[in-house]
Amino acid sequence: METLLSPMVQVVLEKVYTTMSNKAQVIAYFGDEFEQMKKGLETSNDLLADTMNLHSKYDMVKGALSQLREVIDEADNVLTDCLVRDIYKENRSCLCSLFHDMGFSNRVGKQLVDINTKMDKARNILGKHLKIAKSSTTAPDIDQCSESDREFMSRSCDPPVTYGLDEDIGRLKEWMFGSTKGKLDFVGIVGMGGLGKTTIAKKVFHDAQVISHFNKMIWVSVSQNTSVQQIVKCMLKQVNLQAANVFESDITMLKEGLDDKAYLIVMDDVWPKSISEDHWSDLYNNLPTKVGKSSCVIITTRTYDVARHVVDQDSQILQPRTLNEKDSWSLFSRFAFRSTNGECPDEWFEKEGNVIVKRCGGLPLAIKTVGGCLAKESGCLEKWNKIAEKFHALTIDGQTKPIMVCLQLSYDELPTYLKQCLLCVSIYPEDFEIHADQLIHWWLADGIIKGKEGDSKTTLDLGHEHLAELANRCLLEVVDRRGYDGRIHKFRIHDMVRELITMIVEKEKFCNFDGEGMQINIEDSRWLCLVEDMAAKVNKSWIKHNTKLRALLLVSSPSLIDLSRNFVVSLESLRVLDFSYSKLDVISIEDSSTPLSGIWGKTFFQLITSLKRLAYLNLSGVQKLLEVTSEIEKLLNLQVLVLNGCKNLGKIHTKISSLKRLVVLDIGTCAHLQHLPRELGSLSYLQELSGFKVVSRAKTRGCTLLELGKLVKLRVLRITICDVAEISEEETKSLSSLQNLKVLAIDAADTRNEGNMKMIDELELPPKIEELYLRNYRYPKMPNWFSPSGLPKLHYLSIEDCDIESLGENSRRWKIEGLYLKLLHMLKADWNDLKRVVPILRYMEISNCSNLKNFPIGVIKPGVWRK
Numbered sequence: 021m022e023t024l025l026s027p028m029v030q031v032v033l034e035k036v037y038t039t040m041s042n043k044a045q046v047i048a049y050f051g052d053e054f055e056q057m058k059k060g061l062e063t064s065n066d067l068l069a070d071t072m073n074l075h076s077k078y079d080m081v082k083g084a085l086s087q088l089r090e091v092i093d094e095a096d097n098v099l100t101d102c103l104v105r106d107i108y109k110e111n112r113s114c115l116c117s118l119f120h121d122m123g124f125s126n127r128v129g130k131q132l133v134d135i136n137t138k139m140d141k142a143r144n145i146l147g148k149h150l151k152i153a154k155s156s157t158t159a160p161d162i163d164q165c166s167e168s169d170r171e172f173m174s175r176s177c178d179p180p181v182t183y184g185l186d187e188d189i190g191r192l193k194e195w196m197f198g199s200t201k202g203k204l205d206f207v208g209i210v211g212m213g214g215l216g217k218t219t220i221a222k223k224v225f226h227d228a229q230v231i232s233h234f235n236k237m238i239w240v241s242v243s244q245n246t247s248v249q250q251i252v253k254c255m256l257k258q259v260n261l262q263a264a265n266v267f268e269s270d271i272t273m274l275k276e277g278l279d280d281k282a283y284l285i286v287m288d289d290v291w292p293k294s295i296s297e298d299h300w301s302d303l304y305n306n307l308p309t310k311v312g313k314s315s316c317v318i319i320t321t322r323t324y325d326v327a328r329h330v331v332d333q334d335s336q337i338l339q340p341r342t343l344n345e346k347d348s349w350s351l352f353s354r355f356a357f358r359s360t361n362g363e364c365p366d367e368w369f370e371k372e373g374n375v376i377v378k379r380c381g382g383l384p385l386a387i388k389t390v391g392g393c394l395a396k397e398s399g400c401l402e403k404w405n406k407i408a409e410k411f412h413a414l415t416i417d418g419q420t421k422p423i424m425v426c427l428q429l430s431y432d433e434l435p436t437y438l439k440q441c442l443l444c445v446s447i448y449p450e451d452f453e454i455h456a457d458q459l460i461h462w463w464l465a466d467g468i469i470k471g472k473e474g475d476s477k478t479t480l481d482l483g484h485e486h487l488a489e490l491a492n493r494c495l496l497e498v499v500d501r502r503g504y505d506g507r508i509h510k511f512r513i514h515d516m517v518r519e520l521i522t523m524i525v526e527k528e529k530f531c532n533f534d535g536e537g538m539q540i541n542i543e544d545s546r547w548l549c550l551v552e553d554m555a556a557k558v559n560k561s562w563i564k565h566n567t568k569l570r571a572l573l574l575v576s577s578p579s580l581i582d583l584s585r586n587f588v589v590s591l592e593s594l595r596v597l598d599f600s601y602s603k604l605d606v607i608s609i610e611d612s613s614t615p616l617s618g619i620w621g622k623t624f625f626q627l628i629t630s631l632k633r634l635a636y637l638n639l640s641g642v643q644k645l646l647e648v649t650s651e652i653e654k655l656l657n658l659q660v661l662v663l664n665g666c667k668n669l670g671k672i673h674t675k676i677s678s679l680k681r682l683v684v685l686d687i688g689t690c691a692h693l694q695h696l697p698r699e700l701g702s703l704s705y706l707q708e709l710s711g712f713k714v715v716s717r718a719k720t721r722g723c724t725l726l727e728l729g730k731l732v733k734l735r736v737l738r739i740t741i742c743d744v745a746e747i748s749e750e751e752t753k754s755l756s757s758l759q760n761l762k763v764l765a766i767d768a769a770d771t772r773n774e775g776n777m778k779m780i781d782e783l784e785l786p787p788k789i790e791e792l793y794l795r796n797y798r799y800p801k802m803p804n805w806f807s808p809s810g811l812p813k814l815h816y817l818s819i820e821d822c823d824i825e826s827l828g829e830n831s832r833r834w835k836i837e838g839l840y841l842k843l844l845h846m847l848k849a850d851w852n853d854l855k856r857v858v859p860i861l862r863y864m865e866i867s868n869c870s871n872l873k874n875f876p877i878g879v880i881k882p883g884v885w886r887k
Contacts, residue, residue, distance in 0.1 A: 025085055026068045027436055028092050031467040033061045035099035050125075053132035057095060060139045064088060067146060084146035086529050091138045093568065096467075097593055098131045100633050104656045107680045183354075183384075184347030185220055188340050192224050195336050196284075196316045197233065204309045208327030208337040209320040212494030212514065213430050214385025216340050217320040221286050224318070234315070236283035244291045244433055248299040251287065267299055275306050282313040290321045291433060295329050304330065322430050324492040342382025351384060352377045355391030372404040381515045427520045430495060440468045441486050442495060445513050446521040447531060447539060447549040449575060453499050456487055456508045458600055458638060461660045461684065465636035466570055466595045478707055478735060480684070484508070503884055504816055504838035504863045542566065549573040571596035594631050600638040600662065625651035638662040640686070647671045653678035660684040664710070667691050677702045687711035688738060695722025701730030708736040716746040729754030738765040738793075743772065747779040756784040765793035772798060781805075788813055797822040800846065808834050819844060832857060839864040841872075851875045862887040 036058045040051075105124060182189070195207050209217045224230055225239060238258045240251050252270045253263040259277040263270050285307075294300065309315055321327050327337045343351065352373060353362045364370045376394070380386040397403040431439065441463060448454055460483030463469045469486060471479040487508050490496045495517055500510040513521075522533045531548070532541040542548050543566045550573070570593050588594075628634070629651045635658060639645055645666045652658075653675035659682060663669060669690045674697040676682075682703050687693060688711035695715045700723040709731065715722050725747065728737075737758070755761070768780065777799040785805050790813050797803075802824055805811070818840035825846050836858045841847070842865070851874040855861070866875070867882035877883040 025089050025092065026065065027440060027468075028089070028096075029061055029065045029068065031470065032092055032096045032099060033058070033065070034470070035096065035103065036061065039099055039102045050129050050132055053129070053136060056136050057132065057139070060136060060143065061092075061095070064092075064139065064143050067143060067150070084142060084149045088139070088142040088146060089529065090568075091135060091142050093570075093593065094131070095135050095139070097633065098128060098135065100657060102128065104632065107656045107678075110680070182216075182219060182223055183351040184343040185216055185223065185340065188220050188338055189223050189227075192220065192318070192338060193227070193230070196224075196230070196314075203314050204307055205314060205316045205336070206304070206331045207316060207318045208331040209318065210324050210327045210337055210339050210494065211322065212383075212517070213322060213427050214383050214516070215342065215494070216384040218288055219384065220338070220340060221288060221318055221320050225284070225286055230284065233282065234284040235281040236278060238283065238285045240285070240287045242287050242290050242294060244293060246294060248294065248297045248303055251294070252303060255285065267302075271302055271306050275308055278315075279308045280310050281315075282310050283315045285315075285317045287317070287319045290319045290326055290330075292323055292326055293433075295326055322433075322494050324494075325489075343384060343387070344382065345378075348377050348380065348382050348387055349374065352380075352387045352391045355388050356394045358395050368401055369404060372401065376404075379515060383514065383516055386516050424520055424523075427517060430493060431520060431524070434490075434493070434495075437469065438486055438489060442490055443521050443525050443528070443530065444468070444547065444571075445496075446518060446525045447547050447571075447573065448513070449549070449551050449553075450515060450518065450537060451512060452575070453510050453512050455510055455600075456484070458598060458662075460484065460487065461636050461638070461662070462571060462596050462598065464683065465659055480707065487511075503865060504840075545569060547571040549575055552576045566590060567592055569594055571598075573598045574602040576602060588627055588630055591631060593633065595633060595635045597628065597631065597634060598636065598638040599642065600640040625649050629654035631655070633657050635681075636660040639666060640664040642666055643668055645669050647673075648676065649673055650675040652676055655679065656681070658682060659705075662686045663690060664688045665690070669693050672697055674699060676700075679703065680705065682706055684708045685710070694742075698723050698727060701727040703731065705733060706731050707733055709734060710736070710738040712737065712739045714739055714741050714747065716742075725751040725754045729757045732757065733760055734758050735760050736763040737761060739767070741766065741768045741771050741776055741780060743776065747782070749782075752779070752782045753784045756786050758786050759788065761786050761789055763791045763793075764789050765795075766797070767793075767795040768798065769796040774799075785810065787811065790814060791816040791818075793818040793820075794822060795820045797824065799823060800825045802826075802828055808832050816840075822846075827854070827857065834858045835860060837862050841866045841869050843867070844869045845871065847871060849873070 036054060040054055040058070101124075192207065192209070195205065209220055211217050225237065231237065236259060238255050240254045242251065249267050249270070252267070252274055255274055256263050256270060256277065259274070261273050261277050264273065304317065307315070307317065317330075319327060319330055324337070324339075328334070331337050350362075353364060356373060357364055364373065373394075376390055377387060380390060394404065431442070434442065444459065444462060445454065460469075460480060463483050463486075464479050469479055469482050471477060471482055477485075484507060487496070488506065491498050491508060491511065495513075496508075496511045497514055498508055498511050501508045518537065522531075522537060525531045525547075526533060529544075529546075531539055531545045534540045538551075538554060539545065539548060545566065546568055548566075548569055548571065552575075567590050569591055572591070572594060573596070624645075625648070628637070632654065634655055637655070637658060637660070640662050641664070643666070645663070646668055647670060648663070650673045652673060656679065658679050661676075661679070661682060661684070664686045665688070667690065669687070670692045672687070672693065676697060677699040680703065683705055685703070685706060685708070687696070690711060693711075693713070695713050698721060709728075712723075712728065714725060728734075737755075755764075764785065766780065768777065771777070777797065780797065781799070781803045783803070783805060787810070789811055792811065792814055797819075800823060806828065808814075812835070814834065815836060816838040817836050819842075820840070821843040823846050824844065825848060827847070827849065834857060837860055839858065839861060845868070847869055848871045851872070864885045865882070866872070866877065866879055866885070869879045872879040875885075877885045
């Protein structure tokens with residue numbers, strides 16, 4: 021058992037170090053208290069490391085951990101206030117009474133003393149409970165997988181008849197028998213726990229044609245803690261050889277035992293820990309091949325990267341899909357109606373059975389296990405009804421333990437930082453499509469992920485990597501991703517995975533859920549997602565009692581809230597406020613007699629600016645928002661502000677320049693917003709800016725390209741060229757100062773002026789740009805700066821709805837690997853010429869490019885080419 025409190029302590033410790041290193045005035049007053057807090061946190065961190073491997077004894081220490089967690093949250097709040105106050109001291113124009121010297125110092129002093137006292141007490145209690153837990157013995161629970169569980173899982177994974185797997189089995193056999201003679205082939209089967217990987221492998225392993233083809237057949241069941249030495253010993257035993265207990269000798273014996281033979285090796289359930297061992301390459305590099313007859317190694321794994329590490333080519337990695345409705349019912353019937361040889365006794369059982377099967381989401385292990393549970397109740401419809409209504413209770417009661425064992429193993433194997441990331445997903449509704457950027461912004465704002473000083477990867481980069489890793493481990497179902505590099509745009513979570521993580525967040529005291537998977541006791545939640553269905557179950561007064569809440573998401577348009585002073589008064593710990601999924605326009609602001617502009621201007625921001633620790637605000641798509649007023653300056657801790665799609669937003673106050681911690685500012689598709697305010701260049705931490713409009717210096721008081729050139733940490737920039745734009749010679753050079761810029765998108769949709777097109781042509785770009793997006797460029801030639809020497813690191817190019825006639829001279833050679841061409845009716849190109857210009861191209865999307873010749877795919881309808 022690895023408590024999620026450890027990374028929380030790390031985050032708070034970093035804030036202590038930062039506060040002390042800044043030598044703020046508060047340190048001069050309370051240096052001893054900060055030093056005591058630092059030592060207390062370091063000691064707590066060591067103590068938490070001692071809670072590892074407690075497993076079922078977790079219940080004995082969870083109370084003490086809960087107390088310590090509350091103290092850590094209090095410390096985080098105080099330290100956040102100290103960091104924000106430093107910004108306030110630098111920016112005196114922000115009139116915030118919360119940070120005046122005397123009142124602030126007195127309050128912080130009292131809080132520090134109180135926190136240190138509580139921390140000492142909680143740590144002492146935890147230490148005592150740990151001693152008791154270590155000296156006691158209790159039966160293993162779901163965190164451990166007993167031998168009997170594994171035996172049950174093994175039996176249930178090997179039914180005599182398979183459903184919906186024939187196509188996958190056929191593909192696997194084609195790869196095995198289609199190999200070049202004398203070659204050792206590696207084949208991977210990847211999927212989440214319970215998806216049927218082992219079933220497919222066993223079916224192939226016992227296939228008559230396969231048995232007749234190979235001289236030796238070896239099956240190795242790999243667990244998380246199985247070493248390569250143990251794998252080799254198991255192989256030796258199956259070829260009737262005795263291990264020498266010396267790895268090099270065992271490898272030599274295995275090689276001799278398999279030499280001159282065609283063999284099949286199946287390594288079932290391989291984990292990243294196994295392939296990270298130094299001896300792993302020694303194993304598969306020493307496997308011999310017989311001339312004239314090929315051999316094969318099949319590995320099954322829950323992690324795509326494991327398969328990719330072993331298998332030579334992606335085309336030989338099998339990813340089984342969940343079962344369709346027909347196959348799911350057939351598999352369920354075989355287990356649930358054993359007494360009638362798989363035949364459903366009547367339509368009432370079929371009706372209730374279908375409800376249960378649908379709940380399993382096509383996951384074979386879930387279907388089989390639930391079917392097995394219901395088999396003994398095949399004559400009692402009333403019990404079937406109860407199970408259909410309270411499927412969640414099956415998991416809680418342990419009746420579907422094998423499902424949770426499979427999924428728990430996948431969860432346990434995650435690094436702690438990925439566990440935190442995954443658990444956040446628990447509060448989203450079932451089957452909800454989650455936008456990757458919005459979840460990553462939450463992680464950033466709540467300190468769940470954090471980039472390292474001096475590291476070339478930003479926190480946002482790490483967020484996308486974490487999301488990709490969770491998808492590779494089959495714990496997320498990708499809905500939409502970019503074809504070129506697989507970057508995830510949208511995803512959902514499988515119902516059974518959600519069942520697991522809701523159990524875990526309850527154990528960790530983050531949230532509470534009822535039998536239907538809906539959040540309850542929300543006044544005690546640290547994370548909360550408000551959905552329409554909660555309206556009938558939750559009293560509106562919940563908001564007055566929740567001082568622990570750190571993330572609040574509003575989905576749809578529930579009647580659970582009124583935007584009033586009471587709504588925010590007790591949300592003092594809130595870091596994340598995301599209204600992006602909601603229909604916020606239909607919610608009124610209580611006690612407001614102001615006109616429409618006032619409601620979504622001054623009144624709204626007056627309400628939320630009391631949330632002084634807020635780090636992420638998302639109001640995307642709110643059509644009533646007409647103005648971001650001067651009150652925005654009070655949100656000094658804000659790091660992410662998303663206003664994308666606020667089509668009626670017409671003004672953003674210059675006080676936005678007070679938000680010195682801002683990392684992401686997204687104002688894309690805000691049609692009525694003519695410009696950003698001046699002094700935007702003071703936002704020195706800004707890394708992503710979307711929706712910036714290039715405007716004329718002479719005709720507006722808005723932010724210009726010169727200001728933009730001051731944002732030296734900017735890595736992603738999306739700009740629109742307006743029809744009134746006048747770019748001076750000085751401004752054309754400003755973008756060249758953005759030496760960290762990696763992604764640049766230029767949209768000329770708002771201009772038809774030929775002179776403005778020439779201005780785009782004269783821009784000077786920084787050399788590190790890796791991705792370039794060009795839209796609505798009404799000029800026959802690509803801009804002058806578009807050259808391999810000017811953009812030497814460019815590897816992805818997207819050109820959409822432009823009037824260009826060519827991509828440049830045929831003599832140029834690019835390092836572009838990904839290409840997106842759409843609505844380019846004027847572009848004339850030949851595939852053979854294009855291959856010379858972009859010789860390492862490996863991915864291309866194309867549509868509505870009618871003048872392209874000899875392309876390997878159609879150029880009118882959307883198509884994808886991969887090398």
